[in-house]
Amino acid sequence: MYTTADPEWGIAAYTFRNTELPRLLTEQDGLYTLLLRGNGAPRAEIVDSISRAHPGGDTGRWLADLASPDVAVLTLTITEAGYRVAADGTGTAIDRVLAGLRARHRAGGAPIALVPCDNLPGNGGVLREALGRAAANEDPGFRSWIEENVSFVDTVVDRITPATAEDDSVTAAELTGFDDHAPVVTEPFNEWLLAGDFPLGRPSWEHAGARFVDDLAAYEQRKLWLLNGAHTLLAYVGPTLGCTTVDEAVRHPVPAALTESWWDTATRHASLPAEDLAGYRERLLRRFSSRGIRHNLVQIAAGGSSKIPARILPVLRAERSRQRLPEAPVATLAGWLIHLRDRQVDDPRADELVSLARSDDAARRVLSALDADLADDRELITAVDDYVDHLRHAADRSPST
Template sequence: MSVAQPEGRLVHLGIGNFARAHTLLATQRASGWSVVAFTGRSAAMAEALTAQDGRYGLIVRGPEDDEVEVIDVIEAVHPASEVEELVALLADPLTAVVTLTITEKGYTAGSDPAVSVPARLAAGLRARREAGVEEPLALVSCDNLTGNGVVLREAVLAAADEDTRAWAADHVDVISTMVDRITPAAGEGAAELVRERTGLDDTVPVVTEPFSEWVIEDAFRGRRPEWEKAGAQLVEDVGVHELRKLRLLNGAHTLMAYAGQVAGCERVDEAIAHPEVRALVEALWSEARSTLPLPADELDAYTAALEERFRNPRLADHLIRIAADGTVKLPVRALPVIAERGGPAQAPGEVAAVAAWTAWVTDRVRGGHEVADPRAEDIAAAAAEGTADRDRVVALLGLLGVGAGDPLVEAVLAEEPRLPRP
């Protein structure tokens, strides 16, 4: 019996847990497409999945029970070092889409395909051009960074030769997306659960949450999987959805990470269940929503889904992990909302997020604990024992780019004592 020819081939770069819980699942549900995947830095995943004929178990961890299914959309998996295989695949007209989950560091431009993903793609595009392929190719970034398609386009074109850059304008679409699905480490018992439920002897199972969101820029000129079958949204502008996620999901996570720990909580589900922390989250959401040009019912549904995710005790994330890198996160998550609202007096929820950070890092430093942050040494100096409160807050807010005379300084000083404590 002959095997049906797939509608197209999708090549995926960076075959980690997130891709297997999100983008590859959506591609399987779209049906009709084969997938060839490449690993990131390590070849271990290629070896494990090849031994399982590309199949793996996906565990969706709900509040009360798990759903388990086998994903078998992968045709082959290669280590990243097999650059010639990737180039040959990109030169094949059957390949119509390349998706990427390579983390932000993977977009570093460079000319050496051995170490640079953009350089590998540039080499593949050159081979496709030289083979005379007219079928458009879409490069789809699925990494969690703002304007990921723009970042990808610039990195690939910087690594490409002049003829390929000119050819790409008519033959290559670079697509931005917004992705969201929590995929924690599988942990003990996951492999046994897959075996019990499906019979698959799986050494690399994936655990994820029930919620999943994929917003995709609708700018494809060629073939693509019907990801809509898996719930993906095709939109003209991904930017507003990125902003919604940044200010509502990431903003609430940041607030809970600091205010929750100050209040004595350790996990997200504990923080959202704490009445006073929950009230701060509600205030932050109200303020952030007013800055988003989206319908109220859509925002209602989104925050309701967020609360359900936060309350899931079987997928609870630890606040200490989320608390890392506050000097990077607060300037993009909280400060813009304060400015757009007209100042600290109009954004008490966002002020609470900043005050919770200053209070938390102060507690950490004075308790002899490290703070995971690129400015950790500066934080430690600013929060040292004996520093007057105003000097401490001025110094800490200075690390966020806030001047000593900014009204936010006094607002944070006033808010710190009001934060919930154990």
């Protein structure tokens, strides 16, 4: 079965992390298998939306594509950490986008829509601000062109997509007959919400289930806090208790109870109606518990210095403003502290944070790196320190998962 959202459009795909993937996709004529794993038998469909695939190092092709008026939309997934900028105002991913826009401006300046798909509130606005900082020293005419011709679309993407395992290619081939060396594994559930303008048009993504809405804020909040926030909690608490995947963690009594507690806390501050939030929680628990998806906690644990401020701290600040100190965010911060001390850390700020986590007064120093106000909260710091000991003792008593 082949699937494409809109046959009138095609994708020129670039990856700046993996040079092997573009080669594999090129050898497969851009085809890849979407392998859906849930609690039942896996299903597969072949996707033919990719017209060509390139490594990010193919700078000439990248600039030519962004300069072309035939390119109307640029979608981006650079993760939360990709929006960090260096002291000189540029950042790796943002600088590449800026170079592409500069080429487009020189080539005639056709409008374009930028569509970030990262787990950040107001991700379109975040991208706009990051590009604005990076372009601060650019020609005023170029900066004005960006303001007038580049649209920034806000999105919410909700679909659990773990790293592909070795046996997934075998399963995909058995289901489709296609020898795929680049399958993508995901859950059956999906939700893609978008808000913004597309000055040169867009694919008919709604045919594949996308929804276009006027205001994403409440949906962003729901997804970031309830799904991504719970994932972050599980990623730092679960491994301390011997769990390696999300489904193992939500079957363990300690992280399972903390997840429910986190949802109780977060929904007190969420904007959507209570019945919507309750239904979302029920669906999340089913999704997290699915044995068909092996979502490794180590994958989710990457980039905590960017994820925690977006997913956990807004709720914690709201609770502290009401003089409450809820257990779940404290447990998340304690688990992160253990992670920084004891595990291989994949984070743009790893060197700084690991050093702080292994120093005296570690909780205060690590929190200070995220938010100076929280670092001055002695009650919170004491609670995090105490919870580190609590988790270590719980690990000693932990049942097998």
